[in-house]
Amino acid sequence: MTDPLDMVFAALADPTRRAILSMLLEDDMAVTDVAEPFEMSLAAVSKHLVILSRAGLISQERRGRVKWCKLEPDALRAASVWMQGFGQFEPVNLDAFERFLEAELSPPADHTPESGSSDPAG
Amino acid sequence: MTDPLDMVFAALADPTRRAILSMLLEDDMAVTDVAEPFEMSLAAVSKHLVILSRAGLISQERRGRVKWCKLEPDALRAASVWMQGFGQFEPVNLDAFERFLEAELSPPADHTPESGSSDPAG
DNA sequence: GGCATATTCAACCAAACGGTTGACGATCGC
DNA sequence: GCGATCGTCAACCGTTTGGTTGAATATGCC
Numbered sequence: 491m492t493d494p495l496d497m498v499f500a501a502l503a504d505p506t507r508r509a510i511l512s513m514l515l516e517d518d519m520a521v522t523d524v525a526e527p528f529e530m531s532l533a534a535v536s537k538h539l540v541i542l543s544r545a546g547l548i549s550q551e552r553r554g555r556v557k558w559c560k561l562e563p564d565a566l567r568a569a570s571v572w573m574q575g576f577g578q579f580e581p582v583n584l585d586a587f588e589r590f591l592e593a594e595l596s597p598p599a600d601h602t603p604e605s606g607s608s609d610p611a612g
Numbered sequence: 613m614t615d616p617l618d619m620v621f622a623a624l625a626d627p628t629r630r631a632i633l634s635m636l637l638e639d640d641m642a643v644t645d646v647a648e649p650f651e652m653s654l655a656a657v658s659k660h661l662v663i664l665s666r667a668g669l670i671s672q673e674r675r676g677r678v679k680w681c682k683l684e685p686d687a688l689r690a691a692s693v694w695m696q697g698f699g700q701f702e703p704v705n706l707d708a709f710e711r712f713l714e715a716e717l718s719p720p721a722d723h724t725p726e727s728g729s730s731d732p733a734g
Numbered sequence: 735g736g737c738a739t740a741t742t743c744a745a746c747c748a749a750a751c752g753g754t755t756g757a758c759g760a761t762c763g764c
Numbered sequence: 765g766c767g768a769t770c771g772t773c774a775a776c777c778g779t780t781t782g783g784t785t786g787a788a789t790a791t792g793c794c
């Protein structure tokens with residue numbers, strides 16, 4: 491498995507690894523601290539970190555005894571772009587979406603989107 | 613592997629399956645036609661389709677002998693949202709995207725966004 | 735030097751994956 | 765009914781995955 495997209499998606503397919511990424515969202519962490527909340531051996535977590543690292547999702551830097559793990563969210567970009575290719579399928583066009591964003595940002599005050607909002611979420 | 617996020621990401625981790633999804637972006641297809649461009653057995657492709665189906669990424673409907681495969685891009689939504697949690701980097705704000713979808717669906721007629729066209733291409 | 739801490743390595747295991755082949759069950763068309 | 769087509773099932777195979785354990789390698793501290 492050499493394709494970066496393969497490696498990123500495969501890395502994300504494991505709940506332990508997704509949890510690790512979420513933890514790293516808060517702050518950089520040492521390997522031991524990453525492993526602490528999981529009910530598995532340190533070696534197992536270390537393997538997960540290798541997979542995340544090879545996928546480019548984290549970087550690791552050794553300082554003394556401690557190896558610090560740092561989130562590298564840029565690695566998600568290619569995967570995100572790939573997924574957005576299927577967003578075009580949606581009956582909306584991104585062009586209109588960009589205009590929407592501009593419109594949402596530009597009005598200085600008189601912006602009352604809450605008026606009569608129904609909850610369409612299911 | 614029961615978690616839907618696990619299944620979606622695992623399904624996306626295989627290049628054959630991603631290629632199948634891309635093909636289905638064009639149009640619905642019969643299993644045999646999906647399999648045609650791949651240098652593997654029909655049975656192998658059939659297995660891939662099962663995985664995609666279990667992940668919710670496609671639906672299948674049998675009409676006579678032929679089983680039609682249809683892309684279900686909505687299944688990508690949860691994964692996309694999860695990734696967006698890491699995506700201060702992400703070019704598209706999904707939160708705004710949701711609002712955009714609502715806004716696009718609700719207005720009845722008075723929709724004149726053409727004023728002041730800018731060049732969005734990058 | 736010597737011990738504790740931090741992390742990986744190596745060997746092993748069971749289960750899952752991605753593929754094959756051949757048989758099978760439906761369905762279409764004559 | 766019969767043959768061709770469509771698709772899945774079942775059994776098998778080699779590789780990968782996710783985990784274990786115990787030993788090994790660095791590094792820090794006294």
